[in-house]
Amino acid sequence: MTNSAQLHPIGEIARKCGIDEEYLIPHGKYVAKIDLSILQANKHKPNGKLVLVTAITPTPLGEGKTVNTIGLSEGLNYIGKKAIACIRQPSLGPVFGVKGGAAGGGQAEVLPMETLNLHLTGDIHAITAAHDLASAALDARLYHEEHLGDEFTAQTGLKRLNIDKNRIIWKRVIDHNDRALRAITVGVGGGLNGVERKEGFEITAASELMAILALANDLHDMRKRIGQVILAYNLDGDVITAEDLEVAGAMTVLLKNAINPNIMQTVENTPVLIHAGPFANIAHGNSSVIADRIALPLADYVVTEAGFGSDMGMEKFFNIKYRQSGIAPSCVVLVATVRSLKSNSGEYNIKPGQPLPKAISESNVELLSIGAANLGWHIKNAKSYGLPVIVAINRFPHDSAEELTFLQHYAIEQGAFACEISEVFMQGGKGAKALSHHIVNACEQASDIALPYQNSDKLSDKIQKMAHKYGANKANLSAQALNDIQVIEQLKLDHLPLCIAKTPMSISADPNLKNVPTDFDIDISHLAVSAGAGFIRVYAGNIMTMPGLGTNPAYRHIDIDDKGNIVGLS
Amino acid sequence: MTNSAQLHPIGEIARKCGIDEEYLIPHGKYVAKIDLSILQANKHKPNGKLVLVTAITPTPLGEGKTVNTIGLSEGLNYIGKKAIACIRQPSLGPVFGVKGGAAGGGQAEVLPMETLNLHLTGDIHAITAAHDLASAALDARLYHEEHLGDEFTAQTGLKRLNIDKNRIIWKRVIDHNDRALRAITVGVGGGLNGVERKEGFEITAASELMAILALANDLHDMRKRIGQVILAYNLDGDVITAEDLEVAGAMTVLLKNAINPNIMQTVENTPVLIHAGPFANIAHGNSSVIADRIALPLADYVVTEAGFGSDMGMEKFFNIKYRQSGIAPSCVVLVATVRSLKSNSGEYNIKPGQPLPKAISESNVELLSIGAANLGWHIKNAKSYGLPVIVAINRFPHDSAEELTFLQHYAIEQGAFACEISEVFMQGGKGAKALSHHIVNACEQASDIALPYQNSDKLSDKIQKMAHKYGANKANLSAQALNDIQVIEQLKLDHLPLCIAKTPMSISADPNLKNVPTDFDIDISHLAVSAGAGFIRVYAGNIMTMPGLGTNPAYRHIDIDDKGNIVGLS
Structure with a gap:
């Protein structure tokens, strides 16, 4: 259940950050979509600074990257700057699986978190629908060409596509953790039920359409990209695209609302744009270019989050999102925790779903100094892209003063521009006051993005x-x-x-x-x-694109109470 | 594309029919959801009259039942009554398949029709998600019980369900016409990919959850019903419900917004509630009880539509929806066309997707008099439920005066309370002026619902x-x-x-x-x-619950134009 924070009507939040009502498409009282026509209206306004939040290598302990992305946007507002956060939309799969939601938490949470974690405004469902329309179209075409044989062209007026049923690469998608759909056979028995072939489902976040939504510049660019997606190969080994199948227009039409980013607010009424949620392994793991482009002319600072560690989402921000959009961050914030770094020492026995060993809550600078190397690597990795790097230590109650002091010295030694403690979970923006000032200073530094390869390289x-x-x-x-x-x-x-x-x-x-x-x-x-x-x-390596449900899935505990409120969602 | 009708903001439409802003959850400018708390607020207000629109046996020619449902609500407003229409939400499958949308047409259309025909407010997607969550949960449980074997209870603290994998009756659903998913095998290869078994997808409108959404009285009733759905049998032959699987709460949470009906408007700004869309063969084929309950205290007349002919949706309205809700119509409107009745003579060679024979556009009272028997049957069938029956002849340009006069006499002979020509497609409410007066008169008749059997019968x-x-x-x-x-x-x-x-x-x-x-x-x-x-x-007989795509599917012609407007949707 949403906590008792004082939410403001979303129109008010939007107006305060410069989005007039004419650009808002309300979805209830606290969520709206932003019409893309605002891009044209603001195109001559100067952009604010983009702050990219990344993290150390993830551990089962959780580092609090989303909490800190939200919290830093609150912090920048707290010190008198105008800030907006841009984050990805959570997938339903994990909400009902093990992970729970992805709205941040404490005083650094997006509200109402039930809305964020469930359907929001239907963007993910729209992607599922558009993606699976292409699959249905592909299997239908395969069926009709096989069924009508030589008569196909005469009867339909269409050129044969000669789809190679063993080289269909466009798997179906669904937004659930559903192990049984990983490997399936469709068209079982053939005949009127289609052509029998091996198939599988991936979770919707893995759809190329999700990456397209996140990378498209506008509706026409999205239409063009959808036309280019490769669905299959034909029997001659040539690609068959969505354009070839004449389904790209209809897919785009299904995504016509989804292309408008969603605006919500944090506990402290900081505006948050939520848009797209591509994976950070088989896709680039960042929220949308369009959301960034809308937010940048409206704010002094736009804080955005990249998936997983700096070797994953941050790297892909630079090499994919930045290359395509030309929008560069001005600094990188690297989130770490004392506990996670200590666990990197390898001296604690931590298993997902099992109670933490007590020892990890006891101060141990020696083990911390071993595990801190992971932080050092990520600082250097992030710096190598040409930007100042600020380390945010997401503070936990058991962290000792010695540990925190050690880390702060260590981070600076490794080249960090600054290293500060973040207490945004407990304190909201106030808990990121010092960090926010560092961000302001870092963003004034001259920077020069350095990429590890040229597109034209072999x-x-x-x-x-x-x-x-x-x-x-x-x-x-x-x-x-x-x-x-x-x-x-x-x-x-x-x-x-x-x-x-x-x-x-x-x-x-x-x-x-x-x-x-x-x-x-x-x-x-x-x-x-x-x-x-x-x-x-x-x-x-093998990338799992369809998770499964565990033995104690989150859905068991989710319900409505006597008053009709949602319980068990976190 | 939406025609140029003068749409009013949905808040204005709602206010005029007595829905204060506090009950509205806006979804853009022209669509809103209505919060169920309005039921409590209006519970002491007297109900208006319910008008149930049905039709003769469907033909490939189309009878115009939705157009007339919309048009009659406009007509009742035209003659100075307060009227609201309650209709079902169209499924995406047919929109991209052959049929096109289901928004009515001409001057009797729900606008914006793109919104109605595509995602609307996401209710169908929510049903898909809730339904398939149960499937994922079922297959996950099957897997974990098989995988952990005798250790299952010790490791999880859960009682074994012993699902019989050959008696799982809850198929998955998707909102597409997708022939290849009719018969599939899931968990292919077993192991980490789950338990291999036969499975299939149905279109979402066929989900029991769709029928539940349409029949539930409120959120708690929906929660209870979802708990009762039978997913499978166990190895002892006992039923396994969604409650047994501990997934009913989460399914309900996914439907928490979907339970709120949607309000839109017609070309003539008549309010229309759109809610749920169950099939009229394997389910009861009517829009929701909740929408009727919201509309009835707000209007003099609520016009609602039942699927297919009077032997299908209308029969199921009485035997299922009325039995459960206790809400009775006051009269039945039976929609027919001259062409469709002529085609019932069997003397014309009409095939779906092929040009109509010219002869059907030529006046022929003799063949009409043969085919009119179908109208006679439906008049008597509808009357047998104890209500006055008004026949609406949906006029087409080629209908001759002789044919229309014949039908009007014939309908009265067969026991119709009245028979009038409807010209709502061309003229909107004005084209249903006479029909609307008949409806007012018919609703004043004493009526006594007569059902064909008692629930307690064997x-x-x-x-x-x-x-x-x-x-x-x-x-x-x-x-x-x-x-x-x-x-x-x-x-x-x-x-x-x-x-x-x-x-x-x-x-x-x-x-x-x-x-x-x-x-x-x-x-x-x-x-x-x-x-x-x-x-x-x-x-x-065999009921197809997963349609397929034809050789010239509608999606081929759907796209966005240079200005970003949707084209090809109808």
């Missing part, structure tokens, strides 16, 4: 450069990967940037290598192109 | 009585049907009313028997219980 060279970026000795390309590179070069799509699909649980591609792995290779199994989103997925 | 007797109602000699029950009756009696659910799942294309259960079939039996293949919705589905 595809295999780009991969090697990224492997080195992670500290690997080299990338080993499988035969399949080498073949995929050839295919992508033949398609003349090798100029696209990379989206390295690897585990977020290690800086390397092996989730078991904690802290700062050294002396390792990265094995590349295969590549695939997201031609509409505009990146090449380079697979370094 | 289940097999109820089936025979319904067979006789269609004019059949008798119902033949298969061995499976007889067994199902026993099971339902053992479950003590045999007191529920019937939902006869048969073709809508004939009064009989054989789609090839046109006009008024005589001397036929009805073969009952099997029965199934919708325990949450509260009816017993009695299958008289």
Whole structure:
């Protein structure tokens, strides 16, 4: 249930940050969509500064990146600046699975959190519908071409697509954690039920349409990108796009409302734009370009969050989102906790879903100093992109003064512009006062974005450069990967940037290598192109794109109470 | 694209019909949801009259039932009465398939029709999500119980459900016409991908949750009904409900917004409530009880539509919706067209998707007099439920004066209270002036609802009585049907009313028997219980619950234009 914070009508929140009512499409009292016509209206206004929030390598303990993204936007307002937060929309799957919601928390939460965590304004459902329309269209075409055989063209007036049913790469999607749908057979028995073939569902956040929504510049750009998505190959080995299937227009129509970002507010009435939620492994893990473009002319500071650690969402912000949009951050904030860094020492026995060992709550600067290397790596990684890096230590009650002092010194030693304690969960914006001042100062620094490769580099060279970026000795390309590179070069799509699909649980591609792995290779199994989103997925390990439900899923505890209020959602 | 009608802000439309702003949840400028708290506020106000719109047996020509439902609500306003229309929400499947939208048309259309025909406020997506959450939960439980084996209870603290994987009756749903998903295998290969088993998808309108949304009295009633839905049987043959799986609360939470009806307006600014869209064969085919309950105290007349002919949606209105809600109509309007009735003569060669024979546009009272028998049957059928029946002849340009005069006399002869020409498509409310006056008069008649069976009748007797109602000699029950009756009696659910799942294309259960079939039996293949919705589905023939896409699907022509407007949606 939403806590008792004093929410303001969303029209008031919007007006205060410069969004007139004419641009608002209300969805209830506390949520609105923002019409894209505002982009045209504000196009001559100067942009504020963009602050990119990232984190150390994730641990089961949680680092509080979303809380701090929200909290820093509150903090900047607290010190008298105008700030807006831009975050991703949570997926339903985790809400009913194990993770719970993704609204932040405490005094740094987006409200009403039930609205954020459930359907919001239906954008994810729209993506599911648009994505699966393409699948239905593809299977229908496969069926009709097979069923009508040589008569197909005469009877329909359409050219045969000759879809290769073994090379359909557009899997269906659903916004649930549903293990049983990972590997399925459709059209069982054939005949009127279609053509029997192997298929699978991924969770909607993994849809290329989600990445397109997050990267598109406007409705026409989205339409063009949707036309370019590769659905399958034909029997001659040529690609079949959504345009070829004549379904791209209808898919776009289904996303016509979804392209408008959503505005909500934090506990402290700071405006938050919520838009798109692509994964940060098989996609780029950042909220939308459109939301950033709307927010930047309206605020002094726009605070946005990238998925997982700086090796994942932040890297993809620079190499994918920045390359495509040209919008650069002015500083990076790196979120860490004492506990998570201590756990990186490898000396605590922490397992997801089991009680934490008591020892982790006891002060231990020695183990912290071992695990802090992970923070050091992320500071250097973030700095290597050419920006000042501020470390925000998300404070927990058991953190000792010695530990905090150690970390602050350590971060500066490693090159951080500043390192401060964040207490936004308990205190809201006030808890990020010092950090906010550091952000203001950091954003005044001259910066020069440095990218690890050029789009024009040879595809295999780009991969090697990224492997080195992670500290690997080299990338080993499988035969399949080498073949995929050839295919992508033949398609003349090798100029696209990379989206390295690897585990977020290690800086390397092996989730078991904690802290700062050294002396390792990265094995590349295969590549695939997201031609509409505009990146090449380079697979370094198996990426699970359809989670499952555990034995104690969150849905068991979610219900309505006697008064009809939602309980059990967190 | 929406035509140029002068739309009013939805708050204004709502206020004029007595819905204060405090009860409105706006979704953009022209759509709002209505908070259920209005029911409590208006509970002492007297109800207006309910007008139930039905039709003759559907033909490929289309009869214009939705157009006339909308048009009659405009007509009643035109003659100075306060009227509201209550209709079902269209499904996405047909919008992108062949049928196009379901917003009415001409001067009797709900606007903006793009909003109505696409996501509206996300109710159908919410049903899909809630429904498929139960499926994911069921397959996850099946997996964990099999995977952990004897350790399951010790490790999870949960009692085993022992789901019989061959008797899972809760299929997944999706809101698309997707033939390839009719028959699928999930969990292919087993192991971490779940338990391999046969499965299938139905279109979302076929979900029991859709029927529950349409029949629930309030949020708590919906919660209770969702708990009662039967998902599967266990290995001992006992039912497993959503309550047993501990997923009913979360399903309800996903439907918490969907339970609020949507308000829009017609071309003539008449308020329209849109809520739920259950099928009229495997479900009861009517919009929601809640929408009726909200509308009735606010209007002199509430005009609502039932799916297919009077043997389908209207029958189910009385036997299911009226039995459960206690809300009775005051008169029935039967929509017919000259062309459709002529086609019932069987003398024209009409095929869906092919050009109409020219002859059908030429006046032919002789063939009309043969086909009119279908109208006669529906007049008598509707009258048998105890209400006055008004025939609305939906006029087409080629209808001759002789044909129209014949039909008007014929309808009165057959017992209609009145028969008038409707020209609402061209003229809006003005085109239903005479009809509206007849409705006012008919609603003043004393009426006494007569139902064809008592809930307490023996289940097999109820089936025979319904067979006789269609004019059949008798119902033949298969061995499976007889067994199902026993099971339902053992479950003590045999007191529920019937939902006869048969073709809508004939009064009989054989789609090839046109006009008024005589001397036929009805073969009952099997029965199934919708325990949450509260009816017993009695299958008289195969009912397709997952349509497919044709060779020239509507999506091919749907796109955005240069200005970003939607084109090709109709």
